[in-house]
Amino acid sequence: MPASREIRLAARPTGEPTLTDFELVATQVPDTVADGQVLVRNTWMSVDPYMRGRMDDVPSYIPPFELGAPLEGSAVGEVVASGSADVPVGATVTHFAGWREYAVLDAAAVTVVDTSLAPASAFLGPLGTTGLTAYAALTRTAPVKEGDVVFVSAAAGAVGSVAGQVARALGASRVIGSAGGPAKTKKLLDTFGYDAAIDYRQGGLPEQLAEAAPDGIDVYVDHVGGDHLQAAIGAIRPQGRIALVGAISTYNATTPAPGPDNLFQAAKQEATLRGMLVSSHFDLFPEWIGKAAGMFADGTLRTEETVVDGIERAPEAFLGVLRGANTGKMLVRLDGQAT
Numbered sequence: 001m002p003a004s005r006e007i008r009l010a011a012r013p014t015g016e017p018t019l020t021d022f023e024l025v026a027t028q029v030p031d032t033v034a035d036g037q038v039l040v041r042n043t044w045m046s047v048d049p050y051m052r053g054r055m056d057d058v059p060s061y062i063p064p065f066e067l068g069a070p071l072e073g074s075a076v077g078e079v080v081a082s083g084s085a086d087v088p089v090g091a092t093v094t095h096f097a098g099w100r101e102y103a104v105l106d107a108a109a110v111t112v113v114d115t116s117l118a119p120a121s122a123f124l125g126p127l128g129t130t131g132l133t134a135y136a137a138l139t140r141t142a143p144v145k146e147g148d149v150v151f152v153s154a155a156a157g158a159v160g161s162v163a164g165q166v167a168r169a170l171g172a173s174r175v176i177g178s179a180g181g182p183a184k185t186k187k188l189l190d191t192f193g194y195d196a197a198i199d200y201r202q203g204g205l206p207e208q209l210a211e212a213a214p215d216g217i218d219v220y221v222d223h224v225g226g227d228h229l230q231a232a233i234g235a236i237r238p239q240g241r242i243a244l245v246g247a248i249s250t251y252n253a254t255t256p257a258p259g260p261d262n263l264f265q266a267a268k269q270e271a272t273l274r275g276m277l278v279s280s281h282f283d284l285f286p287e288w289i290g291k292a293a294g295m296f297a298d299g300t301l302r303t304e305e306t307v308v309d310g311i312e313r314a315p316e317a318f319l320g321v322l323r324g325a326n327t328g329k330m331l332v333r334l335d336g337q338a339t
C-alpha cells in the first residue's frame, strides 16, 4: 500500500494562524480501488485565503473544517489506479481532496484536464477557479463596459493578477491595481498589464487612488475590504459597480472589523455593491477556459506562481498567502518531479 501524508487541523486558530495549528500525519492508501473510484497521486495543491474562514467553528457558505480531520482544497494529480473507464490511469485530474499526497475519490468527483492547453498547475490558477473568479466578477458581478476605469485590490495575487488583464480584454480604458510593497507594484506595471499601481503600505490610499484615477472609477474588484473598500466607494462614479469578492484584511480579525463609513456615497452615485461566490458561476467554466487557454498560449495572459515544495511546508505556504508572501498563485508542489 502506498504511504501517504496529509495535513490535519490540530487547533482552531485565534487571530493569525500559527504552524502549531496544523499537524502532518502519515497515512496509507489502498493500491486498488472499487468500481467507480480512482486513486490520485496529487502533484500540486492550491493554497487559498478563504480557508482561514473554514478554520473557525462558525456557520458559513461552506462547513467548517473538523479538528483532527485532513484539510481539503483544490488539487491536481495523476490517476494511478482506476475503477472507471471515463478516468483512465495516467489522466491528469483536478478535484477537491488536496492537503494530502494521495486521495481515493469517486470518479464523478474529479475532472480530467487537458494538459496540452497548459501545464497541470495552471488548472489551479488562471485556468481554474482562480481565473474564473476574476472572469465572473468582471462579466457578471461588476460587469466592465467599454472605456471603464477599473480598480483591483490584492492585484499582484492569484485572482488580482488575472483580473487586471481580464478587465483590459473586456474594454477597460484604464486599470489600476493596489498591492503591498515596491516589488509587487513594479510587477503590476511590468508584468500584469496595470496602467497604475498603488502601494497601499505607503498609506494615503484615497489620495493615491485619486491620483491614479482623477475622474474616479467605474468598477472595483474588492479582495481586501476595510480601507480599500472605503477608498473605492469614495472614488466611485455614477452607476459604478463593486464586486465584493473577498475581504482578506478582516480574515484574522478577533473583533468585528469596522465597515466603510461612507456608504451613502454609494447611494448618491447609484452604485451597486454585489457579493459573489465563484461556485455560483461554474457554468461559465467552458467559456472562460476557451478564452483563457488562448490568451495563455499566445502570452496575452501573463501569470506567475509562487511555489513551495513538499506537503510538510503547506502550512507555511498558507500562513504566507495571508501575509502576502506570494506573487500570483500560491501553490504547493507535492511531487518534486512535477512541472
Ligand SMILES: NC(=O)c1ccc[n+]([C@@H]2O[C@H](COP(=O)([O-])OP(=O)(O)OC[C@H]3O[C@@H](n4cnc5c(N)ncnc54)[C@H](OP(=O)(O)O)[C@@H]3O)[C@@H](O)[C@H]2O)c1
Pocket: 047, 048, 049, 050, 129, 130, 133, 154, 155, 156, 157, 158, 159, 160, 178, 179, 180, 181, 184, 200, 223, 224, 244, 245, 246, 247, 248, 249, 250, 276, 277, 278, 279, 321, 322, 323, 324, 325, 326, 327, 328, 329, 330
Ligand atoms: N468569492 C469567491 O468566490 C472568491 C474566490 C477566490 C478568492 N476569493 C477572495 O479573493 C481574494 C484574493 O484571493 P487569492 O486566492 O487571489 O489570494 P492572493 O491575492 O493570491 O493572496 C492574498 C493577498 O492578499 C494580500 N493581503 C493580505 N493582507 C492584506 C491586507 N491587510 N490589505 C491588503 N492586502 C492584503 C496579500 O498581498 P499584498 O502583498 O499585496 O498585501 C496576499 O498576497 C481573497 O480575499 C479571497 O478570499 C474569493
